[in-house]
Amino acid sequence: xxxxxxxxxxxxxxxxxxxxxxxxxxxxxxxxxxxxxxxxxxxxxxxxxxxxxxxxxxxxxxxxxxxxxxxxxxxxxxxxxxxxxxxxxxxxxxxxxxxxxxxxxxxxxxxxxxxxxxxxxxxxxxxxxxxxxxxxxxxxxxxxxxxxxxxxxxxxxxxxxxxxxxxxxxxxxxxxxxxxxxxxxxxxxxxxxxxxxxxxxxxxxxxxxxxxxxxxxxxxxxxxxxxxxxxxxxxxxxxxxxxxxxxxxxxxxxxxxxxxxxxxxxxxxxxxxxxxxxxxxxxxxxxxxxxxxxxxxxxxxxxxxxxxxxxxxxxxxxxxxxxxxxxxxxxxxxxxxxxxxxxxxxxxxxx
Numbered sequence: 001x002x003x004x005x006x007x008x009x010x011x012x013x014x015x016x017x018x019x020x021x022x023x024x025x026x027x028x029x030x031x032x033x034x035x036x037x038x039x040x041x042x043x044x045x046x047x048x049x050x051x052x053x054x055x056x057x058x059x060x061x062x063x064x065x066x067x068x069x070x071x072x073x074x075x076x077x078x079x080x081x082x083x084x085x086x087x088x089x090x091x092x093x094x095x096x097x098x099x100x101x102x103x104x105x106x107x108x109x110x111x112x113x114x115x116x117x118x119x120x121x122x123x124x125x126x127x128x129x130x131x132x133x134x135x136x137x138x139x140x141x142x143x144x145x146x147x148x149x150x151x152x153x154x155x156x157x158x159x160x161x162x163x164x165x166x167x168x169x170x171x172x173x174x175x176x177x178x179x180x181x182x183x184x185x186x187x188x189x190x191x192x193x194x195x196x197x198x199x200x201x202x203x204x205x206x207x208x209x210x211x212x213x214x215x216x217x218x219x220x221x222x223x224x225x226x227x228x229x230x231x232x233x234x235x236x237x238x239x240x241x242x243x244x245x246x247x248x249x250x251x252x253x254x255x256x257x258x259x260x261x262x263x264x265x266x267x268x269x270x271x272x273x274x275x276x277x278x279x280x281x282x283x284x285x286x287x288x289x290x291x292x293x294x295x296x297x298x299x300x301x302x303x304x305x306x307x308x309x310x311x312x313x314x315x316x317x318x319x320x321x322x323x324x325x326x327x328x329x330x331x332x333x334x335x336x337x338x339x340x341x342x343x344x345x346x347x348x349x350x351x
Contacts, residue, residue, distance in 0.1 A: 004133065006109045008034075009042035010051060010080055013071060014058065021062035028057050048111025048133060055139035065172045068139030069181060072146035080147060081108045083221060090214035094155050095202035098125045101148070102238065106230040107221055112144065113238035117257075121163070122199040126192050126242045130234070131282045138169045138294055141193040146181050149195055156201050163198050166190035168287075169294035189295045191245030191305055232268040233279060240283045245305050251276040285321035288314070292329055299326055 011034075015025040026036040032054035038044045059067035078085035084107045091097035102114040102125065111133040115126040127144050129137040145165065153160065161183030171188035172178070178186055185196075239257050243249040254276070255265040269275055284306050291302045303314040318326050 004048050004109060004111045005045040006048045006051060006111065007042065007080070007082060008038035008044040008046050011039055011054070012042055013074055015039040017067070017070065018058055018062060021064060023061050028061055029054060032057050048109045052129060052134040052137065052140045055143065056136045059139050065174070066177050068143035069146055069177055072143045072150070072181070075143070075147045077147050077151040084108050086217045087214060087221060088151070090217060091206045093202065093206055094152060094197070094204045095123060097206060098123065098197065098202070103230065104221070106234050110234060113234055113241065115238035115242040117242050122197045122202050124194045124196055124242070126194045126238070128193055128241045131237060131286045135289070136294060137193070137290065141167060145193055145195060149182065152195070152197070155204055155206055160201060161185070162195050164196040166192055166194045168193055168290060170296045189297055192242060231272065233272055233274045236269065236276065236279050237283060240280050244283065244307055247307060249280065249307060284317065288318055289322065292326065293333055
C-alpha cells in the first residue's frame with residue numbers, strides 16, 4: 001500500500017500557473033508543507049494532505065476558483081497514478097476499469113478513497129478525501145474527477161458526456177470551464193463527488209484489454225496472490241461515503257456490498273484495530289465539517305445527508321466532534337473568510 005504519500009508529478013505545471021497570476025509558487029508550497037523542489041521535480045514523494053492544502057492555498061492566493069480544474073486540463077491519469085494505470089489499461093470493459101480503479105486505489109494513495117456502485121441506469125464512480133486528510137476537497141475533487149473522466153472518455157464514443165457529474169460543494173459563480181470539461185449535467189451541493197456512467201458506456205470494450213496481462217499485473221502490484229484488495233478500513237470508509245446519503249449504511253449493507261458476512265467484516269475490522277461504528281462516526285464528522293464549510297446546505301439538509309432523523313441529533317454529534325455548535329462554527333467560518341479576504345503584502349520569494 002502506498003500510504004498517504006503521492007508522486008509530485010501531480011504538481012506539474014502548478015508553478016507556471018501561479019507565476020502567471022503574479023504570485024510566488026515557493027511561498028505557497030512552503031505554507032502547504034511541500035518542499036519547493038517538488039514543483040519542478042516530478043519524481044519526489046509528497047504528502048497527499050499537503051498537496052490538497054497546496055491546491056486550496058494556490059486557488060485562494062491566486063484568486064482562481066478553477067485552479068484545480070485548470071490543472072486537470074494537462075493531466076493524464078496514467079502519469080498521476082503510475083503503476084496502477086497498467087491494471088486499468090488491461091481491463092476488458094470500462095466498467096471493469098472503474099471497478100479496478102476503486103478497488104485498488106490504495107495502491108496509489110490512502111489520502112483519498114474511491115467506490116464504484118452499480119445502479120439501475122449504469123453505475124456511480126465515487127471519489128472523496130479520506131477522513132483526516134484534508135479540511136477542504138473543493139480543488140482536489142474537481143481535479144480528480146476531471147482527470148478520471150478524461151481517462152473514461154478515451155474509451156467512450158466521440159462527443160460522449162456523462163449523464164451527470166456531482167460535487168458536494170457549492171457551485172462557483174462562473175461555470176463555463178466546468179461545463180466545458182464535465183458537460184451540461186452538473187450538480188452541486190450533492191450527496192457525493194461522483195461520475196454517473198450509463199450502461200452503454202460501461203459495456204464498452206477496452207481497446208487494449210489483455211486479461212492474462214491484467215491478472216499478472218494485479219498479482220505483481222499486490223505482491224502475492226490472495227492479498228486483500230485494500231485495507232478493510234479503507235474499503236469500508238469508501239462504501240460508507242457512497243451509501244450514507246441513501247440511508248442504507250449499516251454494517252449489514254456494507255458487508256453485503258463487499259460480498260462477505262457481517263460477522264466476517266466485524267472480525268476483519270477488529271483485527272485491524274477498527275470498528276464499523278467508529279469509522280462511520282469519523283466519516284460523518286468529516287462530512288459535516290465539509291458540508292458546513294463548502295456547501296450551501298442548511299442544518300436540516302445536512303442531517304438528512306448524514307443519516308440523522310432530525311437536526312437536533314446532528315447538533316449533538318457536531319458538538320461532540322468539534323467542541324462547538326453548528327451555529328458557532330458558522331460564525332467562526334464567516335470571520336475566517338472575512339480575514340482571508342483582507343489583502344496582505346506579498347512575501348518575497350525566489351522560487
